[in-house]
Amino acid sequence: MSTAEKLDRVSRRQVDKFEERRRELAGAALQTLSELGYARTSLREIAQNSAFSHGVLHYYFRDKVELITYCVRQYKTACAQRYDTIVATAETPQTLADGFTDALIATLVDDATMHRLWYDLRSQALFEPSFREDVLEIDAMLERMIWRIVSRYAELVGREVAVPPAPLYAMVDGLFQQALLRQLAGQEQAGAELRANVLRLVGTLFPA
Amino acid sequence: MSTAEKLDRVSRRQVDKFEERRRELAGAALQTLSELGYARTSLREIAQNSAFSHGVLHYYFRDKVELITYCVRQYKTACAQRYDTIVATAETPQTLADGFTDALIATLVDDATMHRLWYDLRSQALFEPSFREDVLEIDAMLERMIWRIVSRYAELVGREVAVPPAPLYAMVDGLFQQALLRQLAGQEQAGAELRANVLRLVGTLFPA
DNA sequence: GGTGCATCTTGACGGTTGTCCAAGAAAAGC
DNA sequence: GCTTTTCTTGGACAACCGTCAAGATGCACC
Structure with a gap:
């Protein structure tokens, strides 16, 4: 296995894990949104419905809008x-x-x-x-x-x-x-x- | 005109003025709500769309919920x-x-x-x-x-x-x-x- | 002209928000 | 086992929120 292949495999694994965590956090966000509605949902409340602290949300999502958008897309595929x-x-x-x-x-x-x-x-x-x-x-x-x-x-x-x-x-x-x-x-x-x-x-x- | 009648007339005028101002403020609130949506509308923003400062809202309305409810009712009669x-x-x-x-x-x-x-x-x-x-x-x-x-x-x-x-x-x-x-x-x-x-x-x- | 009342402004309060960051924990690579 | 990278924490920050109260302003009435 070449060095390039190794790196590729590693980065793919990381991407997978990254995506998985995004899905997990989006799930917690969807749960919170469905309970409180958009107007009353905060990032800290979302984090409390997950296994993580509120800071981690900005590690996996650029800002709140990207998180909500990701949630909407995830909701879509669930309905499909x-x-x-x-x-x-x-x-x-x-x-x-x-x-x-x-x-x-x-x-x-x-x-x-x-x-x-x-x-x-x-x-x-x-x-x-x-x-x-x-x-x-x-x-x-x-x-x-x-x-x-x-x-x-x-x-x-x-x-x-x-x-x-x-x-x-x-x-x-x-x-x-x-x-x-x-x-x-x-x-x-x-x-x-x-x-x-x-x-x-x-x-x-x-x-x- | 008796004292009671005078008082009655005065208080009625005050009630009318009170109601008129409530309508005025509710109008500013409706304008703000229609521009920003419920989630992004604050009392200060509403006051800025009116001729008054933000403190006056609590003189005419008990709290935000009463203001919004009043707005909804006013909107209703406008549509009717x-x-x-x-x-x-x-x-x-x-x-x-x-x-x-x-x-x-x-x-x-x-x-x-x-x-x-x-x-x-x-x-x-x-x-x-x-x-x-x-x-x-x-x-x-x-x-x-x-x-x-x-x-x-x-x-x-x-x-x-x-x-x-x-x-x-x-x-x-x-x-x-x-x-x-x-x-x-x-x-x-x-x-x-x-x-x-x-x-x-x-x-x-x-x-x- | 002073008095009392209604009205309005201003600033402060405690709390919450989104965002960012330094530091530590965990994991991976060697 | 040590180093490097990845991940996570928790606190700090400025801005904003709803609410409230003290004081300024205007205004009718005696």
Whole structure:
């Protein structure tokens, strides 16, 4: 093994470890953000939710903006493959619709704090241009996810979807957002209403 | 005039002046919030956007939460009668639809900063229960506004609306929110797309 | 013209923030 | 085992925060 190869291997190992720690700290940051929201989250609070002291954050991230941006990207990849198995395994329109709405309500109930963080960060992007690119990217990804599900549904029922991906996602997202607000306000029926509303919306996508 | 009447008149004048100044300061606060967002707005910054010094805020408001809550309520009443004249004057479905979408796009372009504040505060309500009541109230008010327009439209075309008020508002709001994000990101066609998307949605509300 | 009250300014307070840095601990290389 | 590099700590820093209170200012009323 040459000296160059050795150095390369060493530096790669270091890069891996570096990246791993970044992921770890970003995880602690995401947890803190989802509990407190963007406005009340400080670097010291994030460090307290990790195994390290507050100084280490500036060893792995240039500043707070880079940390938050990294968090948003990490959140994105976590969301990405959520619904893919449902699309892959569904054989009938019924099982696809049921699987989709079940998963939707499960995230509404179980991941409510993470989703309110998402809406918080998307609002921040309305003010802070440095967040905008990542937020638009995540929105586009969620849009594709919805589109995969609906176009698979269209395939199963042998129809064509009459609404473009962007407004379709916007409407589903609007329904989800209202459901989340009601869910966090303690309204028990939020999940059931969300299911009914989404199913009705899907019903209007295929004109006769 | 009796002494009691005099005192009453004086105290009423004082109350009026007190309320007027509260409105004035809340206006400066709303301007600051719409520029900086909730997370970056401080009392000193608000005072700098007014004719007074920062100490006066605690003369008219108990603390920051009361000020922000007052702002949200003031914002609500400003939004309230926005679309009423359109509903009142429209004689045909066409003029109603045109008037509504025109007004919608006008607020998207002209009042973009105020609307991003609204989405910011609604996100805050997901974390801060003290904001929740007012936010839910404003949402309910906007929901009624949309419902007035759509049910008037239904009346003009002689049909029945097939979607309840809550999910209808949620979907329109979702479309508006995506349009706002694109508008603030500099995409020129955001307004035109919003119009098309809203008109398509309205078209699906009346099944054959 | 002085008195009392409402209003407003100013400066201070304790606390928190993001950022930086010197120093020590840990790990790696030889 | 020693040196060098990497990693981590904890404190210092200036700036900013919400809040408060003492005093200045203006203004109506007797």
